[in-house]
Amino acid sequence: MPLALLALAVGAFGIGTTEFVMMGLLPDVADDLGISIPSAGHLVSAYAIGVVVGAPLLAAVTARMARRRVLIGLMVLFVVGNALSAFAPDHHLLLAARFLSGLPHGAFFGVGAVVATGMVTADRKARAVSLMFLGLTIANIVGVPAATFVGQQFGWRATFLGVSVIGLAAIVSLVLLLPRDSGHDAAATGLRGELAALRSLPVWLALGTTVAGFGALFSAYSYITPMLTDSAGYADSSVTLLLALFGVGATIGNLLGGRLADRSMRGTLFGGLLSLVAVLALFPLMMAAAWSAPLAVVLLGTAAFTTSSPLLLMVMEKASSAPSLASSANQAAFNLANAGGAWIGGLALAAGHGTTSPALAGAALAILGLAVATVAYGVDRRRATPPAGRVVATHTPVTDKTPADRSAP
Structure with a gap:
């Protein structure tokens, strides 16, 4: 499998970590910002809304751009969103930052899946996609527990700074490993x-x-x-x-x-x-x-x-x-x-x-x-299945001669 899939997996690891870690940090965020836990729960919803809005929108408006550039740009937006989350002074700005963090989520996996399948033969496409998503599933084993521990020991803001660092590592990986010929959709029409x-x-x-x-x-x-x-x-x-x-x-x-x-x-x-x-x-x-x-x-x-x-x-x-x-x-x-x-x-x-x-x-x-x-x-x-009675054209010409007849002058 191409090494470039590792770069996509690193990005998926960061995204998976930031998506699920908030659930374990809700009490800490609520205490620090002076809000109730149900109000803090809106931070989870803000991220999800960002994903739903950003997934089709960003994929559509960047369809004519080179996919390598799109993926790098999406991770830059991811880093900015998580860094703003770390420094948000109040609940409302943290909501906005979480929404911003969610915007690149779906588009990254969407464009990344196209890039991953484009680097392998047809009989290995599903495995290529699964290797990209490996970063997401490993995030649930390692990333989320580690990020939750960091947040509980050093404050929830440290967690989002750490996720920003993961995003920077993903950007470096994409720059170094992703082929420069990861083009745009040939059929894209705006x-x-x-x-x-x-x-x-x-x-x-x-x-x-x-x-x-x-x-x-x-x-x-x-x-x-x-x-x-x-x-x-x-x-x-x-x-x-x-x-x-x-x-x-x-x-x-x-x-x-x-x-x-x-x-x-x-x-x-x-x-x-x-x-x-x-x-x-x-x-x-x-x-x-x-x-x-x-x-x-x-x-x-x-x-x-x-x-x-x-x-x-x-x-x-x-x-x-x-x-x-x-x-x-x-x-x-x-x-x-x-x-x-x-x-x-x-x-x-x-x-x-x-x-x-x-x-x-x-x-x-x-x-x-x-x-x-x-x-x-x-x-x-x-x-x-063609409708009954419909004649399906073939590339073999139809004649009224048998194979034996065709050899006759």
Whole structure:
């Protein structure tokens, strides 16, 4: 695999760290700025909104630019956003800085996926994408726990300064390792042309599968801490280590999904979603015992992230005239899944169905994702099959002679 994929992975590591670390620092930020924890929780939402807004917008407006320059520029914006977060004097400016930090997130993964797949042969595209996302999954194992520890020991502002340094390392890596011929979209026709590429039912079905499939993940994962403490009986001090197991599972699933998707993209997607349904359906049982709860966390990450590479490649394939925009839109869909899944899981809890009920709600969402993926498969087959009675032209001329006759004068 090209060494340039390492540069993309470093950027993904920084993005993954800053996205999830705020959740562990909310009490520290709230105390320092004199606000409530629910108000501090808006900082998580501000970042997610930045991702949803920035993903398609930045990918579309930079479509005519060289991708190498776009990726470097996006990481510069990432560094600026995190540095401003570190020095924000009040809650309102920190909200703005977090929104700014989220803007380059989706576009970086979107453009990065196009660059990654462009550096390898067709039979290794999914693996290339999975190696870029390796930085994101490793961030959940190493980056987030380390950044949380730094924030708790030296103040939350030190965490965002540290993330800015990771961003600078990513910029250096991109400058040194990314080929200079990482060009622009040949088919790009400006913002209107880029958006026109999304006027396709298969594209929206692929994005819908992402929302439902990863909504299933976040319905359960958003409430994994009370499941581990109230249901499995773990102490609060053990949760951080147990959450790192999710990152281990996500890393396994990401690498496994990349390898399998190069053999069968659709088969890997269906297999991953079916596995996710099974894991979430068994979650209440597995969370009832201390020995099986960690296994449940690992399996959740593995099943969910097995689908990440095939989903991204499917969206890019369906919007082939604007792959950067399509893959960026997939990142926006991922963040919508984050918010929507957490909301649906919360409804299950609020209805009094028990601590593990968000997992069962997630299983229902995964079944919905399977249904959408099945519809998408049917649409693809129908479009690929010519209508009855339609004559399909071939390159072989049709004559009224048999092969033996053709040799006659």
